[in-house]
Amino acid sequence: MTDAPAVELDGVVRTFDGRAALDGVSLRVGRGEVFGLLGPDGAGKSTMMRIVATVLPPTSGAARTLGLDTVEDSTGIKRRIGYMSQRFGLYPDLTVAENVRFYADLYGVGPDSRPRRSGELLQRVGMLEFSGRRAGKLSGGMKQKLALVCALIHTPELLVLDEPTNGVDPVSRREFWKLLREMAGGELTVLVSTAYLEEAEWCDRMALLHEGRVLAAGDRDEVAGLMSDAVLSISTSAPGRARKLLEESMPGLRAWSWGDRVHMATASPEKDAQRVRSILLEAGMECEVERVEPELEDVFVAAVGDWDG
Numbered sequence: 001m002t003d004a005p006a007v008e009l010d011g012v013v014r015t016f017d018g019r020a021a022l023d024g025v026s027l028r029v030g031r032g033e034v035f036g037l038l039g040p041d042g043a044g045k046s047t048m049m050r051i052v053a054t055v056l057p058p059t060s061g062a063a064r065t066l067g068l069d070t071v072e073d074s075t076g077i078k079r080r081i082g083y084m085s086q087r088f089g090l091y092p093d094l095t096v097a098e099n100v101r102f103y104a105d106l107y108g109v110g111p112d113s114r115p116r117r118s119g120e121l122l123q124r125v126g127m128l129e130f131s132g133r134r135a136g137k138l139s140g141g142m143k144q145k146l147a148l149v150c151a152l153i154h155t156p157e158l159l160v161l162d163e164p165t166n167g168v169d170p171v172s173r174r175e176f177w178k179l180l181r182e183m184a185g186g187e188l189t190v191l192v193s194t195a196y197l198e199e200a201e202w203c204d205r206m207a208l209l210h211e212g213r214v215l216a217a218g219d220r221d222e223v224a225g226l227m228s229d230a231v232l233s234i235s236t237s238a239p240g241r242a243r244k245l246l247e248e249s250m251p252g253l254r255a256w257s258w259g260d261r262v263h264m265a266t267a268s269p270e271k272d273a274q275r276v277r278s279i280l281l282e283a284g285m286e287c288e289v290e291r292v293e294p295e296l297e298d299v300f301v302a303a304v305g306d307w308d309g
Contacts, residue, residue, distance in 0.1 A: 004067035006031050006158050006189040007052055012061035014047050021047040023212040024061070029191055029205075034184045036200055037193040038300070039209035045193035046086065048209070049162045052191060053083040066157055079107075081158040082151035086166060092136025096127060096146055099135050100153060107154035114153075121149040125179055141172025148179065159184075161192040165199065177202045197297045208300055215303055220296065227299040229254075230269040234262040234276060235288040242280055242287065249279045256301045263292075265302045 007029035014022040029035040037045045050056040054074035063070040065077045100118045122128040125145040165173040184190045207217040216226040236242040243262045255264040266272040273289045280287045
């Protein structure tokens with residue numbers, strides 16, 4: 001295995017009609033990692049994926065995939081990666097087995113190894129018994145598993161997945177991520193984008209993208225270090241009303257909804273906890289305020305504002 005990173009981006013810029021979708025992105029993805037690109041819609045995740053997969057050239061900067069230049073060596077890269085876009089091209093009128101056979105032909109998988117490889121992959125994702133079912137009759141989660149098999153049929157070194165669990169139910173999403181974790185490592189690197197913050201927990205390392213820039217990159221603890229402030233968790237019977245009242249009473253407050261609570265960032269947790277209690281009690285609202293360890297969602301929302309994934 002080469003020591004070169006699976007992905008190297010240096011000052012990558014990509015513009016569309018004068019607007020920067022990526023604005024000076026530099027990033028490294030190590031071999032064997034599950035690396036997550038996290039960001040809301042419009043953050044630049046899909047553009048980055050397309051550059052890595054050689055679908056788009058960068059406007060400026062340098063991009064290398066598996067040690068090869070994404071512009072000069074695009075043909076060599078495509079043979080060594082699996083790319084699953086947001087609208088992966090499964091054929092609904094073909095059966096599961098026929099879709100896999102089509103992609104095996106597309107990637108040049110020989111007839112000698114094809115039956116064994118396809119059988120192993122379908123068995124691993126729990127779809128061997130559905131080989132004769134038409135792809136159009138599969139559930140959303142099963143379609144994603146079939147797309148994963150098709151992207152892996154030629155044994156790629158890098159698997160590029162652009163929001164593979166978008167629109168998939170939570171149970172199927174979790175099953176899909178378990179499969180990725182089982183398959184990654186060794187000779188296979190996984191680069192996956194998602195707008196679901198909780199999916200970051202499945203990644204070895206991650207990068208937070210916002211408006212075409214990388215705000216933070218590293219493992220969970222390193223990314224959490226982006227947030228220097230403390231987090232207060234506020235529990236009331238009317239969290240929406242409480243948040244609005246606090247924002248009106250505390251100019252510059254960074255607060256966001258957290259389930260049935262309100263979280264807020266503060267550099268003075270003890271002082272602000274007392275102030276929050278005073279404001280809400282004066283409004284006739286009982287509350288509990290406690291300091292909590294920041295979760296990834298706290299870090300991200302505090303950095304970029306309301307998350308609209």
